[in-house]
Amino acid sequence: MRIAVTGKTGQVVTSLMERGTAEGHEVIAIGRPELDLADPASVARALEEVSPDAIISAAAYTAVDKAESESDLAYAVNGAGAGAVAEAARALDVPLIHISTDYVFDGTLDRPYVESDPTGPTGVYGASKLAGEQAVLATYPENSAVLRVAWVHSPFGGNFVKTMLRLASDRDEVGVVGDQVGNPTSALAIADGILEVAANMVSNGSQELRGIFHMTAQGEGSWADFAEAIFAASTVRGGPSASVRHIGTADYPTPATRPANSRLDCTRIAKVHGVALPQWRTSLDEVMDRLQLAAQ
Numbered sequence: 699m700r701i702a703v704t705g706k707t708g709q710v711v712t713s714l715m716e717r718g719t720a721e722g723h724e725v726i727a728i729g730r731p732e733l734d735l736a737d738p739a740s741v742a743r744a745l746e747e748v749s750p751d752a753i754i755s756a757a758a759y760t761a762v763d764k765a766e767s768e769s770d771l772a773y774a775v776n777g778a779g780a781g782a783v784a785e786a787a788r789a790l791d792v793p794l795i796h797i798s799t800d801y802v803f804d805g806t807l808d809r810p811y812v813e814s815d816p817t818g819p820t821g822v823y824g825a826s827k828l829a830g831e832q833a834v835l836a837t838y839p840e841n842s843a844v845l846r847v848a849w850v851h852s853p854f855g856g857n858f859v860k861t862m863l864r865l866a867s868d869r870d871e872v873g874v875v876g877d878q879v880g881n882p883t884s885a886l887a888i889a890d891g892i893l894e895v896a897a898n899m900v901s902n903g904s905q906e907l908r909g910i911f912h913m914t915a916q917g918e919g920s921w922a923d924f925a926e927a928i929f930a931a932s933t934v935r936g937g938p939s940a941s942v943r944h945i946g947t948a949d950y951p952t953p954a955t956r957p958a959n960s961r962l963d964c965t966r967i968a969k970v971h972g973v974a975l976p977q978w979r980t981s982l983d984e985v986m987d988r989l990q991l992a993a994q
């Protein structure tokens with residue numbers, strides 16, 4: 699497949715370049731300045747030039763706290779920008795896979811969220827991503843899949859794993875919220891899942907393969923559990939470590955409110971696409987191995 703992906707340096711786009719190329723696909727990453735999601739005309743132009751077999755919409759405004767004070771930009775990129783990608787995919791008549799987030803939910807449910815559960819974002823980032831989902835499904839429902847992923851980490855770009863390792867390098871203890879639970883998911887595993895979904899959509903036009911899907915790693919934990927796993931994995935590899943103090947959300951005030959329950963139920967994508975990502979602790983080991991290699 700010839701696959702166009704939005705963004706150049708993001709975690710998911712970098713993972714797709716690696717995994718897609720390894721599987722013999724041609725993966726073309728298109729980002730700024732040629733494709734700027736805040737400039738819709740550039741989106742159509744840049745994607746048409748590539749004439750791909752499928753488009754992966756992975757670029758987004760992802761600064762959750764900063765979005766609270768930059769809401770116009772967050773909506774332009776994540777809402778209107780996502781709609782512009784969908785219009786380009788429709789014009790090219792190719793499948794679109796749009797990446798979204800667990801933060802579209804308010805987190806008050808006491809079980810993992812299924813695709814049909816009501817959304818209710820608690821911050822600007824989640825609301826702007828929800829606007830993007832809606833734009834995609836209104837513009838190009840006949841050939842789009844929205845994949846909601848969560849708590850993304852990888853050897854690339856900025857993420858919670860790297861933040862924790864940086865903090866541990868100069869302190870013995872880190873306070874991390876223990877009352878927000880979710881599914882830490884590696885971008886490398888996400889790339890594998892996206893490639894399976896893309897192949898299914900390219901070869902099969904069935905509506906059942908389109909629509910919204912939850913796609914996270916198996917297993918769950920709080921951010922504090924995630925931090926503990928990071929430090930355990932770092933310790934065995936000779937990397938920095940710290941002890942984790944489990945704190946409450948109220949003890950770690952942030953501009954954006956995050957959902958307390960971010961867990962996503964991934965039954966539908968397993969049934970419809972045959973996609974099941976590995977356990978999150980297994981993927982974390984892969985990411986930690988890669989970080990050690992990168993540091994050598």
Ligand SMILES: NC(=O)C1=CN([C@@H]2O[C@H](COP(=O)(O)OP(=O)(O)OC[C@H]3O[C@@H](n4cnc5c(N)ncnc54)[C@H](OP(=O)(O)O)[C@@H]3O)[C@@H](O)[C@H]2O)C=CC1
Pocket residue numbers: 704705706707708709710711729730733734735736755756757758759760775797798799800827847848849850851855856885
């Ligand atoms: N990170 C996470 O924890 C989660 C992410 N997601 C979603 O997954 C997707 C991938 O996220 P991830 O890989 O982590 O993202 P990153 O934060 O690692 O990277 C963001 C990417 O978006 C690009 N980008 C930002 N603004 C624009 C713009 N105006 N025009 C074009 N490109 C732009 C960046 O461009 P450049 O390369 O130029 O810097 C970069 O490639 C996103 O849709 C995100 O909402 C969902 C759940 C969790």
Ligand SMILES: Cc1cn([C@H]2C[C@H](O)[C@@H](COP(=O)(O)OP(=O)(O)O[C@H]3O[C@@H](C)C(=O)[C@@H](O)[C@H]3O)O2)c(=O)[nH]c1=O
Pocket residue numbers: 760761762763799800801847848849850857858861865872873874875878921950952956
């Ligand atoms: C750095 C740090 C964070 N925290 C808390 C704050 C927050 O509740 C939680 C995670 O913090 P972060 O800011 O790294 O994560 P955050 O940016 O909220 O991560 C989110 O990013 C967007 C893009 C998504 O789509 C989500 O799925 C999710 O991955 O941990 C601590 O408790 N202690 C700390 O030292």
Ligand SMILES: [Mg+2]
Pocket residue numbers: 761762
């Ligand atoms: Mg962050």
